[in-house]
Amino acid sequence: MSQIPTTHPRYISLMLRERLVGGFRHGIVVPQGLIAHGRGEMFDYLLGERTTKEARAASKAAAALLLKAERPVISVNGNVAALCPEDVVRLSILTKARIEIGLFHRTDERVSKIEKLLREHGATEVLGFLPDAELPGLDHMRALCSKEGIYSADVVIIPLEDGDRAEALAKMGKKTVAIDLNPMSRTARNATVTIVDEVTRAVPELVLNVQDMKDNPEAARLALEKYDRDANLKKVSALMAKNLRGFLTPK
Amino acid sequence: MSQIPTTHPRYISLMLRERLVGGFRHGIVVPQGLIAHGRGEMFDYLLGERTTKEARAASKAAAALLLKAERPVISVNGNVAALCPEDVVRLSILTKARIEIGLFHRTDERVSKIEKLLREHGATEVLGFLPDAELPGLDHMRALCSKEGIYSADVVIIPLEDGDRAEALAKMGKKTVAIDLNPMSRTARNATVTIVDEVTRAVPELVLNVQDMKDNPEAARLALEKYDRDANLKKVSALMAKNLRGFLTPK
Numbered sequence: 001m002s003q004i005p006t007t008h009p010r011y012i013s014l015m016l017r018e019r020l021v022g023g024f025r026h027g028i029v030v031p032q033g034l035i036a037h038g039r040g041e042m043f044d045y046l047l048g049e050r051t052t053k054e055a056r057a058a059s060k061a062a063a064a065l066l067l068k069a070e071r072p073v074i075s076v077n078g079n080v081a082a083l084c085p086e087d088v089v090r091l092s093i094l095t096k097a098r099i100e101i102g103l104f105h106r107t108d109e110r111v112s113k114i115e116k117l118l119r120e121h122g123a124t125e126v127l128g129f130l131p132d133a134e135l136p137g138l139d140h141m142r143a144l145c146s147k148e149g150i151y152s153a154d155v156v157i158i159p160l161e162d163g164d165r166a167e168a169l170a171k172m173g174k175k176t177v178a179i180d181l182n183p184m185s186r187t188a189r190n191a192t193v194t195i196v197d198e199v200t201r202a203v204p205e206l207v208l209n210v211q212d213m214k215d216n217p218e219a220a221r222l223a224l225e226k227y228d229r230d231a232n233l234k235k236v237s238a239l240m241a242k243n244l245r246g247f248l249t250p251k
Numbered sequence: 252m253s254q255i256p257t258t259h260p261r262y263i264s265l266m267l268r269e270r271l272v273g274g275f276r277h278g279i280v281v282p283q284g285l286i287a288h289g290r291g292e293m294f295d296y297l298l299g300e301r302t303t304k305e306a307r308a309a310s311k312a313a314a315a316l317l318l319k320a321e322r323p324v325i326s327v328n329g330n331v332a333a334l335c336p337e338d339v340v341r342l343s344i345l346t347k348a349r350i351e352i353g354l355f356h357r358t359d360e361r362v363s364k365i366e367k368l369l370r371e372h373g374a375t376e377v378l379g380f381l382p383d384a385e386l387p388g389l390d391h392m393r394a395l396c397s398k399e400g401i402y403s404a405d406v407v408i409i410p411l412e413d414g415d416r417a418e419a420l421a422k423m424g425k426k427t428v429a430i431d432l433n434p435m436s437r438t439a440r441n442a443t444v445t446i447v448d449e450v451t452r453a454v455p456e457l458v459l460n461v462q463d464m465k466d467n468p469e470a471a472r473l474a475l476e477k478y479d480r481d482a483n484l485k486k487v488s489a490l491m492a493k494n495l496r497g498f499l500t501p502k
Contacts, residue, residue, distance in 0.1 A: 021282045031272045034282050038289020042433075046495075182293075184495075241492040244297075244435075 023082025030105045033079045043181035046240035054236045055197040061227035062177040062193045063209035064220035069155035072097035080159045081114045085121040087203035100149035101128030135168040183233045196236045274333025281356045284330045294432035297491035305487045306448040312478035313428040313444045314460035315471035320406035323348035331410045332365045336372040338454035351400035352379030386419040434484045447487045
């Protein structure tokens with residue numbers, strides 16, 4: 001299965017899938033994570049497997065939010081760790097954001113494996129192994145977080161986050177940046193900024209935008225001012241609907 | 252995770268997911284099968300998680316095709332076996348169709364586990380453990396099939412089938428009935444009849460239609476005559492696109 005020819009029309013998608021299955025075999029990804037990835041694949045297919053204009057606009061707004069943040073945190077789960085550990089570490093270094101592991105299906109073993117993986121990719125500080133706080137309104141295992149991490153963060157990046165957790169963060173008054181391929185998900189609809197894009201494309205794009213805007217506060221201000229989450233999600237959804245229709249129309 | 256309350260709005264979908272994860276833990280489902288299921292979930296969500304008018308029409312045409320068949324075969328893979336073994340066996344008894352296990356990621360161990368599962372659900376004959384023929388045009392492992400099963404069948408039911416295998420069967424001149432949630436897939440577009448529906452709804456519906464038409468050859472003839480695959484797929488796709496748009500429209 002890792003012998004996928006580079007000429008295969010769906011090469012990148014198949015390689016990401018293999019990366020995830022690899023993460024699964026190493027105990028980083030859970031079976032439910034594989035199913036969730038499949039759902040995402042489908043949305044990405046409808047997106048045309050590319051970063052849209054809307055995703056670029058959202059990414060700029062997200063970068064602006066990050067640049068204003070005082071205590072930014074990147075929440076990392078098994079799928080994110082398996083798919084793009086380097087990019088997550090790069091983003092955290094660039095924005096001085098802490099990395100915290102937050103798992104929907106939490107076990108200490110899985111947290112420590114993910115921590116090890118992130119450290120191998122250059123992370124110096126990884127929170128989450130010893131949670132000492134809880135997000136209000138969630139059942140205990142899913143509420144666990146770190147006091148100096150997510151709990152006291154002002155901006156939280158939540159790639160591929162569960163809807164309940166995303167809602168809980170919003171209710172705490174935190175600003176959140178969701179990276180989610182489903183424009184209809186609760187996560188997408190509850191975040192301050194939602195980037196509808198595949199995570200391995202979205203994180204590098206976010207890194208680029210942070211670099212671009214670092215010394216250009218006016219561009220950052222404008223990007224955030226122009227961004228309208230619901231209008232953005234609506235456009236993405238319309239694009240997916242159009243593509244879905246188009247796939248069946250004879251060329 | 253198996254403590255999902257029956258009141259949960261997505262109860263059935265979550266139970267199917269658990270069934271698949273169970274099949275996975277028993278070595279019947281492969282990781283790639285979990286991802287594929289996730290893709291399907293998404294399409295089913297766009298379908299409204301219900302059997303559409305178009306799926307009913309396709310199911311009637313499929314039943315008619317089965318009733319005319321001289322050597323029908325039902326091809327079963329890991330996901331199908333994990334999701335609805337009883338229904339598959341019921342359909343095979345009713346239509347005198349043979350059951351053949353056909354796996355994209357084939358190992359003898361997995362074939363024998365699936366065979367055991369199907370026998371536990373009442374199957375008396377299960378082909379596929381000792382393949383003695385190959386479908387032309389596929390690489391060896393994916394080409395394997397049974398001479399007295401799929402190889403010499405005139406009608407093959409292919410629930411959740413891979414696109415390459417579906418194409419190979421079509422090229423051999425066989426009539427095929429695909430059960431596939433993706434109206435744009437190669438499998439959906441290459442089958443004689445394509446039922447766009449979730450497999451645990453589609454197989455019982457097919458059983459009902461076979462029972463209904465068994466003594467009504469005129470109804471069967473009409474159902475097949477009226478069925479137009481591409482028009483049917485187009486309607487389903489338009490419905491999904493409409494739902495996708497609708498999800499984001501304020502109610």
